[in-house]
Amino acid sequence: MSSTSLPGGTWTLGDLTVTRFGYGAMQLAGPGVMGPPADPDGALAVLREAVALGVTHIDTSDAYGPHVTNELIRAALHPYPQALHIVTKVGATRDPQGGWPPARQPAQLRRAVHENLTNLGLDVLDLVNLRLGDAQGPRPGSLAEAFGTLADLRQEGLIRHLGVSNATAEQVVEAQQIAPVVCVQNLYNLAYRQDDALIDALAEQGVAYVPFFPLGGFSPLQSAALSAVAARLDATPMSVALAWLLHRSPNILLIPGTSSVAHLRENVVGAGLALSDEDLAELDKIGR
Ligand SMILES: NC(=O)c1ccc[n+]([C@@H]2O[C@H](COP(=O)([O-])OP(=O)(O)OC[C@H]3O[C@@H](n4cnc5c(N)ncnc54)[C@H](OP(=O)(O)O)[C@@H]3O)[C@@H](O)[C@H]2O)c1
Helix, strand or coil, X not given: CCHHHCCCCEEEECCEEEECECEECHHHCCHHHECCCCCHHHHHHHHHHHHHCCCCEEECCCCCECCHHHHHHHHHHCCCCCCCEEEEEECECCCCCCCCCECCCHXXXXXXXXXXXXXXXXXXXXXXXXXXXXXXXXCCCCCHHHHHHHHHHHHCCCEEEEEEECCCHHHHHHHHHHCCEEEEECECECCECCCHHHHHHHHHHCCEECCXXXXXXXXXXXXXXXXXHHHHCCCCHHHHHHHHXXXXXXXXXXXXXXXXXXXXXXXXXXXXXXXXHHHHHHHHCCCC
């Protein structure tokens, strides 16, 4: 399958063309996103299959493992195909209990960018998201110092494009006053639609919105209405949830996570599911 035949076509992040169907690599680390996977060869196979299917957008972070996911990406895919764009994020680290404490001091961000470059084997990072808030979600407050540090690193030539993650709408606006923002990566799916207004506003500006937990993350999406539509279409709820996101807005990019080649293939096919107006109206009610 070539890039252009992946469901949803392509989107441009700054000057980088990516497939709207991307891949989220977090699930490749061990349990709790800590340590190595039980099946390292299987993890490498998932990454290689994503690229073979035409995916040109992989989402990662050095916080996954920590470092494990980036090292797997490098082992599987380096030297990278020219069309492939790896999006990473900084602003959180890991503690020994598997927590995700913030790491947004300028020195921590600088170190994180350099570690991502080393672990991914790159001279320049295509896109770096500043992760804000905490594990409970976005938190209000200025991002000026942290985002300004990433803007400086961009000026220094270590980063091509910037985004924000786990951000409030106000923080997106504040970031845009400091440097161009090409994407916002927040929690959003069929059942959790806090960002509906933000998605529409970003679509008007041509800024990508990249939902994390598109399939519900650690608690798979469950809804009677979703199951009913899936049964009617003879499809899985996962397929319907991904196809719905592609229909929801043209600026939505998918980064579903999986540690399974079979699930990855299912998701590529599933995201291309055609949804009728009747299906969309029924699905629209779930998260409203
Ligand atoms: N910015 C942030 O703060 C943040 C936070 C969380 C995640 N992220 C990013 O978002 C990406 C996506 O999130 P996520 O991976 O946590 O959640 P997700 O994509 O919503 O769901 C992943 C889960 O769904 C399962 N799954 C996937 N396809 C399936 C299928 N066809 N059939 C059955 N089960 C299936 C996976 O299990 P299997 O492995 O068994 O397939 C996994 O448990 C991550 O990889 C990461 O890059 C960002």
